[in-house]
Amino acid sequence: MRELRVAVVHLDRRTAEWITPEPDLVRESVGGAALNLALIGRYGTSSMVFGAGPLTGTFAPASALLVASFAPGEAAEQGSAVPAARMAESASAAAIRHVPLLLTAGPDFRCSGIDHLVLLGAAEEPTLIHIDGGLVRFLEPPKPAADLPTLGRALRRSYPPFRSAVFTSPAADAGIPFASVSIGLKGSLDKAGLAGAMATKNLKGILFGGSGGIGFANQDLSRSLEIAGKIRPLRKKVGGFDAVLKAIGGGNERKALSGAKIQEAACFHCPAPCMVHARVNAVDPRPLRDPKKQAGVLLMDHAGWVSLARKRRTTALPLLSESIRLGLDPCVAALFLSPAGGIETLASDFAFLQELAKGVGPSPTASASAAAADLTFGGSPLLSGADEEARRQTALAFVLGLCPIFLQRFPSVSGDLPAFLPDVPPASLDRAVKSVLNQR
Numbered sequence: 035m036r037e038l039r040v041a042v043v044h045l046d047r048r049t050a051e052w053i054t055p056e057p058d059l060v061r062e063s064v065g066g067a068a069l070n071l072a073l074i075g076r077y078g079t080s081s082m083v084f085g086a087g088p089l090t091g092t093f094a095p096a097s098a099l100l101v102a103s104f105a106p107g108e109a110a111e112q113g114s115a116v117p118a119a120r121m122a123e124s125a126s127a128a129a130i131r132h133v134p135l136l137l138t139a140g141p142d143f144r145c146s147g148i149d150h151l152v153l154l155g156a157a158e159e160p161t162l163i164h165i166d167g168g169l170v171r172f173l174e175p176p177k178p179a180a181d182l183p184t185l186g187r188a189l190r191r192s193y194p195p196f197r198s199a200v201f202t203s204p205a206a207d208a209g210i211p212f213a214s215v216s217i218g219l220k221g222s223l224d225k226a227g228l229a230g231a232m233a234t235k236n237l238k239g240i241l242f243g244g245s246g247g248i249g250f251a252n253q254d255l256s257r258s259l260e261i262a263g264k265i266r267p268l269r270k271k272v273g274g275f276d277a278v279l280k281a282i283g284g285g286n287e288r289k290a291l292s293g294a295k296i297q298e299a300a301c302f303h304c305p306a307p308c309m310v311h312a313r314v315n316a317v318d319p320r321p322l323r324d325p326k327k328q329a330g331v332l333l334m335d336h337a338g339w340v341s342l343a344r345k346r347r348t349t350a351l352p353l354l355s356e357s358i359r360l361g362l363d364p365c366v367a368a369l370f371l372s373p374a375g376g377i378e379t380l381a382s383d384f385a386f387l388q389e390l391a392k393g394v395g396p397s398p399t400a401s402a403s404a405a406a407a408d409l410t411f412g413g414s415p416l417l418s419g420a421d422e423e424a425r426r427q428t429a430l431a432f433v434l435g436l437c438p439i440f441l442q443r444f445p446s447v448s449g450d451l452p453a454f455l456p457d458v459p460p461a462s463l464d465r466a467v468k469s470v471l472n473q474r
């Protein structure tokens with residue numbers, strides 16, 4: 035079994051140590067969300083863990099996943115391991131949330147020389163972490179930015195190179211419970227409060243240098259091509275953007291994209307892309323913006339798109355873009371927008387979202403929890419699963435480091451996955467999946 039590299043970072047002391055988890059722990063937890071859970075059990079529920087799975091970044095299909103796991107509402111006060119006897123109790127009692135981070139976050143994390151990152155305590159000052167070549171660096175973030183693009187530009191200009199990043203946002207800085215993290219500048223599926231949990235640790239972001247590589251077995255490429263061939267006939271019916279919209283009852287909201295230039299978009303090594311990138315002529319009414327400029331936005335969060343398109347059919351794209359820019363969950367942004375509106379209210383809608391991101395506006399708590407009923411898998415209604423089998427596919431994906439949306443859409447692929455993991459006993463994998471499903 036592969037030896038895992040785990041960094042334990044003390045944010046309060048600005049130190050990092052590398053540990054190699056015991057083989058028994060790895061055999062029982064396999065990786066991903068299950069090993070994150072075990073590490074939270076070891077270090078206490080105020081720790082936060084980012085983890086890849088054994089298939090993240092490999093030739094297995096849709097091997098894009100990085101999982102961030104944390105207990106909600108935990109103060110970031112501790113720093114040391116808890117006694118083993120309290121491990122299981124503390125991890126299971128806390129209803130740990132797992133947030134999926136896709137695009138290239140998982141592979142870039144592993145290519146930075148790390149499998150799991152344990153974050154302890156809280157930094158005294160706002161902090162950025164840069165990981166590459168198995169090294170963890172602590173950096174001062176640029177001065178506070180009003181939005182993510184400003185932060186992103188500052189980082190690209192004068193910080194060490196990075197291939198992927200997970201950022202908090204202005205909304206998280208303001209303590210908004212429905213703030214979402216962003217993968218680079220593209221948004222995410224975080225509806226479970228990861229951005230807020232990072233903010234309580236004074237952690238502005240994690241940059242993944244991603245300059246290394248990931249080993250693979252000789253047969254993995256041919257296995258991968260074989261799987262892609264098997265699912266090709268099903269792709270349009272169950273796997274594309276439209277199919278996923280229909281699956282969550284949002285087929286009509288596809289029409290809100292008419293007039294936009296649409297291009298399919300995929301995460302790392304995904305043979306059945308479910309996202310689209312949409313370009314429209316910018317309709318941003320604020321001064322100093324070029325009205326002829328084209329604006330683009332990635333539609334990764336299907337539920338967020340459906341919510342906004344139902345509320346504002348003609349302006350859902352710029353409002354989605356603005357929600358991502360400010361780090362707001364688009365579902366909650368849609369919930370709070372006034373009932374009627376369109377192009378004539380866009381300027382006031384933008385102003386409203388900006389106020390929302392500053393913590394001014396409607397009381398968030400009750401509405402936010404209504405918008406995200408099941409937070410175990412990041413709060414996305416798509417991942418909660420329509421039934422037990424769908425939840426099992428999600429949990430399997432969270433353990434192995436694959437995209438849970440992909441595995442839910444193509445459950446038959448799960449039968450082909452053990453071939454990528456010859457040294458993982460099926461009983462161990464089963465136990466790891468159950469540990470994630472039964473954690474509450």
Ligand code: SF4
Binds near residue numbers: 308437
């Ligand atoms: S199914 Fe969608 S979210 Fe999942 S890896 Fe493919 S493109 Fe990304």
